[in-house]
Amino acid sequence: MNSVAASLPRRRASRQALLGALALLLLATATWSLTRGAMAISPGDVAGALLRWLTGAPARGDDQIILGLRLPRLLLATMVGAALATGGGTMQGLFRNPLADPGLIGVSAGAALGAVGAIVLGSQSGSWLVAAFAFVGGLLATTLVFLIGRRRPGVANLLLAGVAINAIAMAGVGLLTYLANENQLRDLTYWSLGSLGGASWSRLGIVAPWIVLPLLLVPRAAVALNALLLGEGEAALLGFRPERLQPLLVALVALSVGASVAFTGVIGFVGLVVPHLLRMTCGPDHRFLLPASALGGATLLVAADALARTIVAPGELPIGVLTALVGGPFFLWLLLRRRAGEALS
């Protein structure tokens, strides 16, 4: 962890320049994504639609496609990407483990159990029911992990409780999969691959606060997470209280990731790799890492979603497939070009 000492005094100016660059990249990707889709709509028409929307002018032609389908979808991708990557960065800091991701605290497996339960046992696989069950399932599993994990001090116990609850939840998913009929099987398979296709303004209104508010609060723990990199005892000596940091961060991540997963299904890879990538290139200072992860995760998911809906148009690929397919090789390349002997984090 020598790099911590080296990177902490990194000049504020260069860090802000990097964040600015990432924000610009997100903006560019978002603009590009709005012009992409199964329907061929020229950039001019996209700009026109946005302009008419902003000025309240009557809609024309394909405005409905841009404003009713692509725009809410773009915003959902931005929020979910930011939530997954920031959640990953937070967990990696909290567990002091570069392999941690939000799934470790049970939120994804719990959400999967809730969603699959709603799909298999629900009379009609109404999508609201699935989202509600997934959200509640994710929060319940995380609460269980936390209550069991905190019975002994230290972060390792939390991690082990997470492993156990994950296994139990996935066994539940397996049992429900066995009970499912053919159509339900298809539904739950697609749920577990993720999709942003369900985005609409009304759903966005419901999911946004659950994702955005925790996301705004998480970076306030950045300095404490930096201290935690030195070790729990050392952080306590520096005046931080790891035992208070833990429940707060776990709750915030569970809320934002739980809400994301509830509405989009499981989208793997983003939470693990985006913070990792940024740490490898810019160092482990969480004051930079957390906001950068939010921007990077949003960019990756927006780009992946644009590809998901164009590659096999008029069909659509599950987005979880693309995040791993696009992100995986890039990540490997980055790993391989690093010189031997460098630390992983």
Place this chain on the structure above:
Amino acid sequence: MNVRRTLLAATVALLTLPGVAMAATRIVSLGGDVTETIYAIHAQDQLAAVDSTSTWPEAARTLPDVGYVRQLSAEGVLALRPDLILATHDAGPPTAMEQIRGAGVRIETLPASRSPEDIEAKIRQIGELTGHPKEADALANDVAARFAALAKSVAAMANHPRAVYLMSAGHGSPMAAGHDTAADRAITLAGGVNAAAEVPGYKAVSPEALVAMKPDAILLMKEQEQAVGGIDGVLRMPGIVDTPAGKAKRIYFVEGQALLGFGPRTAENAAALQARWAHP
């Protein structure tokens, strides 16, 4: 000159309007049974796209494919600028259907069909919606006649074979079709008794359970015939040889979608199956 030509064209258009105005000209068909019916009543010129379960006839595969019927993308469907969407009952997800409807496109959802009457009603409904009521009527009557003849043959059967339909055989335990499956209805229609009727839906069954079911006939998908190595391959699967079906080598490969799609081809495929196991 131009004015007159325009007027003439408008008059011609007006005169022909009552005949064609109701018929949609850019139809997206969602569901293999719907697509089969559209082709069978010769309304395929109106088709703009199909879903990935529309595999018959071969020509349907040359049309744009909007993806799996339960996992559609709203923009993908809208991009084809359909004026009518004919959807099988379980097309979805619901949000995509809402989005398509929200964009002002007419969606007609056909009711689930699991009986001869349902199939006839479905054919007639598709005929009305595509503007081919006469062809649909003829097809529905033909299908009804086939089912009536089949019912007669079934009534004349001395005994009704216990049959089990195995799906995805060859990878681990085969999946047997229990009650509430299309295969269950097809077996009954063809005069058989579903030997796996106790389990709900498609369930993996152990060799031992398969033996306990005592099937007189085993059905598999023709599409899998090569993969499982034909009848000999099936006989080598654990447990099969200890069933009455295995001993008598009464193993039948049936066309999966034709028989189980509950579209216009189900009647003749069920009749063919009945004929085969009535006179083995």
